[in-house]
Amino acid sequence: MKTINRFTSKFFAIILLTSFLLTSCNSDDDTSQDFSSTFTFDIFTVQPDEQTVIMNGEIKSRTLQDFTNMLQGHPNIQRINMGTVPGSNDDEINFQVGIMLRQNNINTHILDNGIIASGGVDLFLAGVQRTRGENTMIGVHSWSDGDGNQATDFPVDSAEHLPNIQYYENIGYNSQWSRAFYFFTINAAPAEGIHWMTEEEITQFEVISQ
Numbered sequence: 151m152k153t154i155n156r157f158t159s160k161f162f163a164i165i166l167l168t169s170f171l172l173t174s175c176n177s178d179d180d181t182s183q184d185f186s187s188t189f190t191f192d193i194f195t196v197q198p199d200e201q202t203v204i205m206n207g208e209i210k211s212r213t214l215q216d217f218t219n220m221l222q223g224h225p226n227i228q229r230i231n232m233g234t235v236p237g238s239n240d241d242e243i244n245f246q247v248g249i250m251l252r253q254n255n256i257n258t259h260i261l262d263n264g265i266i267a268s269g270g271v272d273l274f275l276a277g278v279q280r281t282r283g284e285n286t287m288i289g290v291h292s293w294s295d296g297d298g299n300q301a302t303d304f305p306v307d308s309a310e311h312l313p314n315i316q317y318y319e320n321i322g323y324n325s326q327w328s329r330a331f332y333f334f335t336i337n338a339a340p341a342e343g344i345h346w347m348t349e350e351e352i353t354q355f356e357v358i359s360q
Contacts, residue, residue, distance in 0.1 A: 189224065191216040193235075201228045204261075209238035209247065209269050217247050221254060229257040230277065238269025241293070245317045248276035252321040260286040267291075267344060271335075271357075272314075276321045280359045287346050288357060290334070294341035301336040331355050 189196040193207035194216060203220070221227060230251070238244040251258075251273070258277025260266060266274050267289030274280060274288075292301045293314075304310045311332065318328035334355070338345035352358060 189220075191220040194220050194230075196220060196224050196227070200224050201226050203227055203230045204233060205230050205235055206233040208236055209240070209244045209273060211240045211243055213240075214243045214246050214250075217250060221250070227254070227256060229259055231259045231261050232266055232270065232274060233261050233264050235264075235266045235270030235273065237267050238272070241269060241272075241313075244269045244272060245313070245320070248273050248317065249320050251276040252278065257281070259283070260288075262286075265289070272317065275318070275323075275357065277359075280357065282358055288352060289344045289346050291339040291344050292336040292341045300341050302340075306333070327355070 187198040192212060193205055193209070195204045195206075196202075197204065255278050256276075257279040258274045259280075260274065260282035262283035263285045264283065265287045267287075268291060271288055271290055294300045301311065314332050315325075315328045318331065319325060323331070334351075338347075347357070
C-alpha cells in the first residue's frame with residue numbers, strides 16, 4: 151500500500167490556529183495536570199493515573215513505535231483523549247496504530263474544543279467507546295497520491311480504495327458501513343479541502359458511540 155499524505159500543511163495551520171483560539175477559553179473537560187508525573191511519547195502524554203492519555207499532533211512514521219512503547223510501559227491505558235489531531239502523513243502507520251488501539255480495547259474521546267480531521271478521524275474511530283466534549287470539530291476529505299490523483303479519480307471498484315475500507319473492517323465495522331463511510335469521506339471534500347461533519351452525519355455514521 152502506498153503512503154498517502156491525507157492532510158495538507160495549509161489546513162494543518164488553519165486547524166492549529168483554530169484550536170489555539172478555542173482552547174484559549176476555559177474548558178470544563180480539561181482538568182489541571184501535574185506534568186511532573188506524566189510520561190510523554192511524542193504526541194502522546196500519559197497522565198498520572200496511567201489510564202488516560204492526552205493526544206495532540208500529527209500522526210507520523212514514528213507514531214507506531216511511540217504507541218507501542220507507551221503500551222509496553224503503561225499497560226493499563228483505557229482512554230485516549232484527543233485535543234488537536236489534524237491528520238496523518240503516513241496512513242499505513244496510522245492504520246496499524248488504530249488496529250492496535252482497538253485490539254487493546256481502548257476508548258477514544260475528543261476533548262472540549264477538540265479538533266480531529268482526516269487520519270485523526272480514522273484513529274478516533276478505532277476506539278471501542280467513542281465520546282466527545284463540547285464544541286468539537288470532526289473533519290474529513292479525500293486523499294491524493296504522489297501522482298496528482300485523488301481518490302475520486304479511481305472507479306468505485308478500484309483496488310486503490312481497498313486499504314481504507316479494509317482498515318475500517320479491521321477495527322470492527324461491517325463491510326456495508328466501511329464502504330459507506332469511506333466513500334462519504336472522499337466525496338465530501340477534495341484532498342486540498344476539508345468537510346466538517348454535521349450533527350446529522352455524525353449521527354448517521356455513529357461516529358460517537360454514546
